[in-house]
Amino acid sequence: MIYVTLNNTKPKRRLTFYLAMEEYIARHLEKGEYFFMWQVDPTVIFGRNQLIQNEVNIDYCRQHNIQTYRRKSGGGCVYADMTNIMFSYITPDENVSLTFSKYINMVSEMLRKLGIPAETSGRNDIMIDGRKVSGNAFYHIPGRSIVHGTMLYDTNIENMVGAITPSCEKLVSKGIQSVRQHITLLK
Template identity: 45%
Template sequence: MLEIINPETDPYYNLALEEHCLQHFDDQDILILWQNVPTVVIGRNQNTLEEINLAYVKEKDIKVVRRLSGGGAVYHDPGNLNFTFIVNDTSGLNRYDFTRFTHPVIKALDKIGIKAEDNGRNDITIGGKKFSGNAQYRQGKRLLHHGTILFDCNLEEMVRALNVSQEKIISKGVKSVRSRVTNIAEHLHEPMNIKLFKEILTQTVFAGQKHEQYKLDGHEREAVLKLKENKYSTWNFIYGSSPPFNVVKKAQFEWGNIKVHLNIKKGLIEDCAIYGDFFAGKDIAELACHLRGIKYQESSLKACLETIDITSFIPSAKREEILELFIK
């Protein structure tokens, strides 16, 4: 396994680095451990302006960046350690196996006397409180898995920077975001900084196997910087363009929340945009394309959806759930 050494704390660079490694390090198993300055990282299919407290983010100069993977918005700062695995995987779009990648984190914590466990679809928890969220993205045979680790993060700042829907809070059975998250630092039996924990995690990941450290050369770094400038730091990629809409449908399912913006004219779906914190397979914009031009009535929507493999877009969703979302 290759460990990419990355001291950068620029979120736009770090997300570009992930994509560069995904595309250019064929057949290499890769680990990257990295940190960001205060940043909100938006999931691939989310509507950015609905996920952030824009005024607060601007006031505090908190960066906003979009990642390749689905899932929900997360907050990073120097008290948060992020980990990225890039490996070969042929299990297909419809399978999300997080435990292979979360196990080293759980094992590293066990070494310092903290009991953690996988919980829900993509979280790791301590005493029922979340300290790590995980997401995945596939490109061909390559799988990118990344996760956050709240070590000593400013949780109050996190709460202020993020807009979390009331439906999601209720679905978790808690009263607030702050009440369901925790820092590793709160559970330490002896003082430890994030640098030492990073070393313990690295040793745990590479235990019993050969690995080498790697730093990008000048040409590779230039390519990452170009990707950063042309994609990750651009307004269009971060905020995008939302079509005009006059109908909004939203729902919370076990596999995540979903929100659909529809522009209905003369009884037809003229435009459609789909947002949410779900984990997607194929590009969700392609699903929206299938719906354009369809009559906005149950029979037409049902007939259209029956021709579509919904699980290829949202692996855990059922066709009946999507139909119910549109007609309720």
């Protein structure tokens, strides 16, 4: 696997830069596995099939200077800031289930090697003690698969809870009462 690094002369870039970087790597670099990590200013990222008005408190985001972007991958709405880590994994593997499983297990195994009791849950979450610490999403372009995700380290929970507004049905279906009850921080 090739770890991609960026020149840090401009450490703060918008989310769109990193999403474009994933796709550039997938379309233009020779076949292989690539991985990189990144951080962004406060941002809400929603999946390709989500309705922003159902998932994001737009007024809260405007009042707190939180950017909003749609991504090409599916999955749920996530909040990111400079105190959590975003990952991108690009591979020539085309089997969605195997690619997703490989990526999620790689990240979970890395956390376990650090002494953190991480487990995979469902298709796209990494949990610690039954609480979500990482959400991940996937999309495919011809010849390449792209998986990206979040790792909640010391995320601003107030902004996360204020910016993201999942429906009550979604929370109940997961057996939880609030976003705050469902997540944990890596720190």
